Amino acid sequence: MTTILTPKTFPEAASLPIIDIAPWLRDGDKKGRLSTSASLHAACLEYGFFYLNISSYVDAAEPLELARLAHEFFALPQEEKDSISLSKQDCARGYQRLKENVTQGKGDSHEALDFYRPVEEPDKTKPLWGENQWPTIPTFREKYEKWVHKMKNLGLIVMEAMSVGLGMTPEEWQELRRQVDDSFWVMRVIVWEIWTNGLYNSTLHRVIHKGTNYRVSIPFFFEPNFTAVVKPLSAALRIQEGLDTSGRIPGTIPQSHKKYEPTVYGEFLKAKVSGNFATGKGKYD
Incomplete structure (x- = not known):
């Protein structure tokens, strides 16, 4: 999981690494890019989490304005x-009340407003195939769609940097990129766990808000295409083949690194969403 940092959000003492994506935003900084890629690889191996410094990519005022708009929406009458609740669309797009989102069988103490990539010929009776529902607040949709476009571009930049850290060839990176060029927006770490055959673990995590104020978070999940077949990458298997080679047939991976089975991402996502919302019970069965 990536936590995005802007100039005003750096923690005073962070236990997780803070990685600057700046070298990947400019041409000619080969040394800087390799350093960033190595840091991403190390963080994914050790933690499965990292902070991403994107202060050279976005204006600090942008997320502040998005937060202001979010506060305005959540302050509206119930x-x-x-009027734009999940139940009015495909039970995935729209507003969710307190406790409507479910984690490990328990309702979460948060409200949310969820959007996914628009689809062709939307049909709200089909899982994840409805239409996004936007508040009528002036500039809300315009500014959030602009942010989505910017974050999608950033997702590709970070993925390319990670591909270098993993030792992928340029050709392998282009093949991987084709799996996310039309991404469904909403990259989970579990996908990288499959792609890396377990080298990068999907870390169990939760949000704990210790303050007394009303907290607004604007996460962006960058995921593969709905029809993408997610399977272990050759680069990850090459790394595992190089581990503990004693007593093994060349070209095989250690027994401790059992190969993950391929999965169609859309099916994985539907299974994920099916247990997320009480209002969608039965819709994704």
Whole structure:
């Protein structure tokens, strides 16, 4: 999981690495890019999490404005928020009340407003195939769609940097990129766990808000295409083949690194969403 940092959000003492993506935003900094890629690889191996410094990519005012708009939406009367509830679309896009999102069988103490990539010929009776529901707040949709476009570009930049850290060839990177060029927006670490055959672990995590104020978070999940077949990458298997080679047939991986089975991402996502919302119970079975 990546936590994005802007100039005003750096923690005073971070136990996780803070990685600057700046070298990947400019041409000619080969040494800087290799250093960033190595840091990403090390963080994914050790933690499965890292902070990403994107202060050279976005204006600090942008996320502040998005947060302001979010506060304005969540301060609306309940009936107005309910007018774009999940239940009015595909039970994945729209507003969710407190406790409507479920984690490990328990309702979460947060409200949310979820968007996914627009699809052709939307049909709200089909899982994940509805339409996004936007608040009528002036500039809300315009500014959030601009942010989505910017974060999608950033997702590709970070993925390319990670591909170098993993030792992928340029050809292998282009093949991987084709799996996310039309991404469904909402990259989970579990996908990287499969792609890396377990080298990068999907870390169990939760959000703990210790303050007394009303906290707004604007996460962006960058995921593969709906029809992408996610399977272990050759680069990851090469790394594992190089581990503990004693007593093994050349070209095989250690027994401790059992190869992950391929999965169609859309099926994985539907299974994930099916247990997320009480309102969608039965819709994704």
